[in-house]
Amino acid sequence: MTLLELKSVTKRFGDHLALGDVNLAVPAKSRTAIVGPSGSGKTTLLRIIAGFETPDSGQVLLEGQDLTRIPAHRRGIGYVAQEGALFPHLSIAENIGFGLERSDPTRRVRVTELMDLVGLPATMRDRRPHELSGGQQQRVALARALARKPKLMLLDEPFSALDAGLREAMRDMVGEALRAAGIASILVTHDRAEALSFADHLAIMRDGALIQAGTPEMLYREPADALTARFLGDALIIDAEMEDGRALSIFGPIETNAVGAYGRATIMLRTEQIAVTALDSAASTNGPTGRVLSQSFHGARCRLVVEAMWRPDESGDGKSLTVETSSLSAPKVGAVVRLDIVGPAHVLTREKP
């Protein structure tokens, strides 16, 4: 079931097009990450969902109800700002209870429950925000937003101010708290690892446009363009000639996911799709080969830069690619290797023949 739906949302700041015709659907109880470089419009999108900005055109629908003209305070959408935005004049307990009615008799109990839920010791009730560490401040911000039991929680780079070790622990804690409460969430981030580990849905944004949305696996295997492909992981992007769905490239014919296609194309292979085997003698294979130009050791894995060659005795055409292999059997620099492609390549762009 779709919880939140954005329909052709457009927003300009003066001459600058911050968002151009963005469409997005967020399923109930899902965890969506909006990823993109700074200036891509991801924060503007989040602020429009929250109601802090009004779109120039388009609609924001929550459970089918049009929110576009409804002010932020009547939307019932939770929001956790970048640095928590705790009220400096209120104690921790007052911060968490801020959104609850003052007359609510269960208020005190609720605050205690929430502090427990986000892992804050009860002794912190009467502390002031500035006495807390960055991670603790973010816990308070989350508890405060959870207090009103929103259907949707917006997280605006909430972990970016924390240091690396804490960031992961916080991410897991937030994910777990939201899952337990059955609240759908949208996380805005520029950090790939954070997006991949937090979300079950990804939306890639660039230059005010939503490039692609889907599950992390789908986006990783079938990215919409080269930038998205590289953003989500190491990728080898090469030109090829398509013939009945097979790509003819420096690796020879490769199976692709474009069944029956013809014409010039750009195809993508993930690094882990290329298997490297050291050859005993140069002449013992017909498949694509390469020569190891350099090797760098990364513990369990080893990274090789390989110069691709059509045939082992020929000199290369200068194209090099980065591949990974187990460090146990890593070929030495200068060795000639066989390159085997595992699985189909993804066709990024294709010219009509």
Add this chain to the structure above:
Amino acid sequence: MSLSPTAVVPRAAPEHRLKPRHLVVTSVAASVALLSLIPLGFIAWIAIDSGWDTVASLVFRPKVGELIVNTFVLVAVTLPIAIVLSVGLAWLTERTNLPLRRTWSWLLVAPLAVPAFVQSYAWNTVAPSLYGLSGAVLVSILAYFPFLYLPVAAQLRRLDPALEETAASLGKAPAAIFFHVILPQLRLAICGGALLIGLHLLAEYGLYVLMRYDTFATAIVDQFQSVFNGPAANLLGGVLVLLCFALLGLESFIRGDARYARIGGGAARSTTRWPLGRWALPSQLLVAAVVLFSIGVPLYTLTRWLVLGGASIWRFDSILPALGQTAFLSLAGAAIAIVAALPAAWLSVRVPSRLSRLIEASHYYVGALPGVIVALALVTITVRVALPLYQTLATLLLAYLLMFLPRAMVGLRASIAQAPVELERAAQSLGKPPLIAVWQTTVRLAAPGVFAAAALVALGIGNELTGTLMLAPNGVRTLATRFWAHTAELDFSSAAPYALLMVLLSLPLVLLLRLEADRVAK
């Protein structure tokens, strides 16, 4: 290179021993601090010297009760109105889409260029029937509200918009956000501004004489002029000092020790402005009315008297000497105040210790004392102890020093803090000899702030009336005292040129204070 251990870790170990070279600076600063204790010592000595019976007979009488009621009513009526008005104006210019808001925000600071007694003179002319409490309250608000508007507007500019957005996401309507999120964070700015206005209400003389409203300051000057140096004036001064301290205590009680700084770093996003909608016209009218009353009325009055007076009021044989003497007193006073405040300011930034904090505090407290107290103290002490100094230039300049020491101190401290000692060391490590290093880093960086502080002191002296009236040697007539003499003779036309000159000379004050408020807010 002077890499003494004290200089290396001044912040990590603030309570360290003083080095010999600091000893000289410390003793100079301590001497200035002792000097600044003169007015307080004087009050204490008066109380003890007079004996309980005299104190009781002079203090516990209906006249004093009346003055206390008057002062209390003035403060209790003026401050709430000034606070509501200033917060409203600051909100309109900083957080709404009010048309012309940039222009308005400058015009709302401009009343600082009109000395309070000139504001009062203007209203006397326009509305002669306005006097007593209502007149005093109105003119006080118009003359002093920028002291609240400036810090509140600056604080509104620096508020983190994420707080308001978060409150909205927690279901709070705009009005609730204003009262529960924004207003609490303006508390420090409101307390500071209200205290400043309160102290002015207690200290101001000229305004309330023209508005025919008796306060302690007017009563003390009256006593002084009729009886001269009698115990009555001195003891009234004692009660006034107690009132000032009561105000300081009240402010510190209300302010509490809460911290309202932005938590965490990062650049705050610029705030969104509320659309005024159908409130646009009423808001525009309110702001226009305040500007019209606080600037328009004085300008209109001055123009009117200048036109009525024609060329005959421009008696340059008395205007030019007054201008010259004012300029001399202002510049000399500013130079002395800066030099006197320098050791304590340097100590408080570079060698913080319990002693330097104590010295700093004594530099600040004199600012809370009305000029009339400083003048009374110096008159009494010179008459009784050092008669040759009575009514001399030296005593007048000492009075200015005491009155404006805090202004000099604030500016100097901020400018020295702008030039971290690390820069001096960096310059030395790049091969500059110590003196050149100090010159090219600290002096270079602190100079603009020092000049700004000196200018603030000079402008303050240029408009000083009460202390100058009581202490000026024969023949010394400043713009303010000349203006006052003509006004007292009801020769409003002849007073106009002096008022105009004071307003013109005070214009830079507006600019400096506005920039200062913006800088502090950053």
